[in-house]
Amino acid sequence: MDNQFFNKYGPWAIVTGASSGIGVEFAHQLAAKGLNLILVARRKNLLEEVSSDLIAKYNIECKILEADLTVDGFFNEVLLASNGLDVGLLVNNAGMNCEGDFYRGSLDRNLNMIQLNVKAPFVLAYEYGKQFSKKGKGGIIFTSSISGFNAHPYLSHYAATKAYILSLAESMNYEFKDKNIDVLALCPGMTKSEMTKGLKEGPMLMAAAPVVKAALDNLGKKAYEVPGWINKAQVFLNTRILNRNGARNLSGAILKKFLPGVNRKKKNS
Ligand SMILES: NC(=O)c1ccc[n+]([C@@H]2O[C@H](COP(=O)([O-])OP(=O)(O)OC[C@H]3O[C@@H](n4cnc5c(N)ncnc54)[C@H](OP(=O)(O)O)[C@@H]3O)[C@@H](O)[C@H]2O)c1
Numbered sequence: 001m002d003n004q005f006f007n008k009y010g011p012w013a014i015v016t017g018a019s020s021g022i023g024v025e026f027a028h029q030l031a032a033k034g035l036n037l038i039l040v041a042r043r044k045n046l047l048e049e050v051s052s053d054l055i056a057k058y059n060i061e062c063k064i065l066e067a068d069l070t071v072d073g074f075f076n077e078v079l080l081a082s083n084g085l086d087v088g089l090l091v092n093n094a095g096m097n098c099e100g101d102f103y104r105g106s107l108d109r110n111l112n113m114i115q116l117n118v119k120a121p122f123v124l125a126y127e128y129g130k131q132f133s134k135k136g137k138g139g140i141i142f143t144s145s146i147s148g149f150n151a152h153p154y155l156s157h158y159a160a161t162k163a164y165i166l167s168l169a170e171s172m173n174y175e176f177k178d179k180n181i182d183v184l185a186l187c188p189g190m191t192k193s194e195m196t197k198g199l200k201e202g203p204m205l206m207a208a209a210p211v212v213k214a215a216l217d218n219l220g221k222k223a224y225e226v227p228g229w230i231n232k233a234q235v236f237l238n239t240r241i242l243n244r245n246g247a248r249n250l251s252g253a254i255l256k257k258f259l260p261g262v263n264r265k266k267k268n269s
Helices: 003-009 021-032 044-058 074-081 107-135 156-179 208-218 229-241 244-258
Strands: 012-016 036-041 062-066 087-092 138-143 181-186
Touching: 003 087, 003 138, 012 021, 012 107, 021 036, 021 044, 021 087, 021 208, 036 044, 036 074, 044 062, 062 074, 074 107, 087 107, 107 138, 107 156, 107 181, 138 156, 156 181, 181 208, 229 244
Parallel strands: 012 036, 012 087, 036 062, 087 138, 138 181
Antiparallel strands: none
């Protein structure tokens, strides 16, 4: 239990993308602080497992919502699930990627990514931000990415969605301070989750626990948080040492060499 955190952001929090990876870790660390949770994702069986685990471990209340955030009307489902509950924290974490050559992902997949990574977090932040404004307190966390700080060829559209989220969170952080609402963009680098399944463990691949801890420790203190010193060094290089073109070229060269889904035989024009 963390009384200070609970009083500011409790008693209920919504976590999207809570069926795996970083979202499950958010759910555990928030439950450890005493918050009751509404867990949102598509895979009901996984949400049920996470929920039972949380209730047993932390003695909190937990609701699950099986919802596809790319489907129009998702907001009504979330609203219904939170009806009558005093929500004080929104964790906009659900996300998907589209990596490799620009045309590797279909147009439909790319449009779904805009719905999930951009539209859904915006709608939820807009609506719950309104509720928090009326109450005069609350918090919103967006899971962005270090790829949001500069252009990333071969991850171009995903990075663009994360740049949107980072910019939105930073601006909201400034505007919402006056309303006693804390807004933070969490900007992880590579983190162990389903999204990075198959990648080799090593210093470049962080566990989800310290990533989430960094977000919760810095909510109310910063507008964005980059967890881990390697990620911090990367952002420092790309934003403070290199210019925008240099950062794009370096990111592109690295991703072209190492990212799956890149046709390395093609000439880069
Ligand atoms: N892992 C990394 O290296 C990394 C780095 C930077 C940023 N991030 C960001 O971190 C966030 C969490 O990702 P993760 O790494 O934990 O990956 P993950 O394990 O794949 O988790 C993604 C979560 O989003 C949910 N989700 C996906 N599509 C959805 C949809 N249409 N409707 C509702 N929920 C949906 C998934 O649940 P269902 O499939 O059950 O719906 C899952 O719970 C994402 O925003 C991602 O962009 C990850």
